[in-house]
Amino acid sequence: MVVAESPGVAGLAAHPAALPRFWAGVAERGTPLLEPAGPGRHTATFLWRGDAATTNVLLLANRLADRDDLAPSLMRHVPGTDVWHLTYLLPDDYRGSYQIAVDEAAHTEPPDNAYWQRLMAAARTDPFNPRTLPTGRSGRASSIMELPDAPVQPWNAPSGAPEGEVVEHRFTSEILGNERSLWVYRPRPGGAIAATAGTDGTDDGTGGLPLLVLLDGNLWFPLLDFRHTTDNLIAAGRIPPMLVVGVDAIDVPTRRRELGGDPRFRGFLRTELMPWARRRLGATRDPAQTVVAGQSFGALAGLDAPDLFGGVLCQSPSLWRAPETVDAYAAADTRLRLHLSVGRYEGAMVADTRALTGVLRDRGIEVTHTEYTGGHDFVCWRGCMAEGLAALASRPTR
Incomplete structure (x- = not known):
């Protein structure tokens, strides 16, 4: 600049x-x-x-x-x-x-x-x-x-694709001691809301739909209307029909505490949110069909549970906040699939993300790494989110 x-x-x-x-x-x-x-x-x-x-x-x-x-x-x-x-x-x-x-x-x-x-x-x-x-x-x-050659973001706007359903739920966490909103997206392939395992809202154990856990859901759904992106990707065959659970960050202090490395947040994901999604929504039990996505501090939360999510979509990770995350992934299961992205105007984050990519690849973990000409910015992240989901979906599980 x-x-x-x-x-x-x-x-x-x-x-x-x-x-x-x-x-x-x-x-x-x-x-x-x-x-x-x-x-x-x-x-x-x-x-x-x-x-x-x-x-x-x-x-x-x-x-x-x-x-x-x-x-x-x-x-x-x-x-x-x-x-x-x-x-x-x-x-x-x-x-x-x-x-x-x-x-x-x-x-x-x-x-x-x-x-x-x-x-x-x-x-x-x-x-x-x-x-x-x-x-x-x-x-x-x-x-x-x-600018004229900025990458096209074709997935964000309504396009006439079959529209999924978004329902807001309230969820109380005993582990975290708070209550928050969860926005649940359910796809509508072929014009009908996708069925889930167990018509009475319980998991019948047969598998269920793939699941995306999307952190900062309070931005992605009420403000950025992420359902259009998901509708379009599903209709184009870029991702399979999947459930999305958008997790409310509540407020800035809570977000910094929980997504910045609080071990209780991992406990919330593992013992409260995921069982709820399987029981109430019919989400899959297969980690290989479960993806977590986050930005900045939220990217750390996604990187912090390598045994819980088979796919991780990590945008502009604040690795300076928790450098031990790199060590955790160096010892992680090599069946993981990761997509990392960072903006060229994000200073030290560029080198940090490249270093993490190198550690992952040396370990034999599947990782795609993209860099865009921009900053720490939802204007960039919303397009990269779509491309990252498509990249993870295109790579077979091992």
Whole structure:
């Protein structure tokens, strides 16, 4: 990432009469403004239309903004105009989310957590960009930017595929001492909700449907509407009809504690959630047909039970939080199948994930490893989730 200058903005100070035409063009084209900048690269110019009272504008772009040094993320003001702008030089396949915060850049020192939380609460979407997606744990929307060669994400939108059913359940955990929502997706192959083992809601022992345990379910189902992705993948034959249980993270402190290595969470998965899914939903008892998926801290929880899940879909794992996870997998059952993905803008996570991939392959464990041009971002994860599920489904169990 390089901060650059936009030819389309640079001359406005000398030609204020061009402002109405400039803003009319922005409203028509939308933002960010993309301009070719040599082979494989574009400049992306972000804009804010200020007023006489505007003192500063921060561009909070996922993993382009440095939380410890926000000065480079301050938009530049074109003197004598209402134009605030910031331009990045980016690869043609970049995808990411961003927000804009106005008159909030009061700190010159590295911001503390309280300031960062206030900044996030004040940030807003880009009024010139209609494309948004909920990307925060609170469900607040961010704007989406995609450069021309960003990988296509064909599985996210409704397509007319037979629609599965999503039902929210409340689940009380004695091990964790809390209550949470579970969102259960049941497929509808051929237009009828898929049958489960045991018509009275009990497991008759004959097997049952494959199961995906999806962490951070409170984002994937109510906000990202993950059922469309699952519907489309099943209809296209990329994955078998399967149950999905989306597990609510409850709140940020609970998520950090449980998904960041709390051994009780593994006990919850093993002795409470999985038996419930088999008994109530008719989920398979076969670990080879059971997949767990998570992001960041959630990826650790997926990596933390190698004997419970035969498939693991691990996105942007926070391996610095629990380095012993690598050792656990070095001794794991070689029948495991894993799909690891990480963004090239995720700093040390890139090297950590590559190292984990090497450990797994040296052990003889099946693993696919993909890297995308983006950051720690649901805008990227939702497409990678679909591709990861398809990759795991295409690899036969051993």
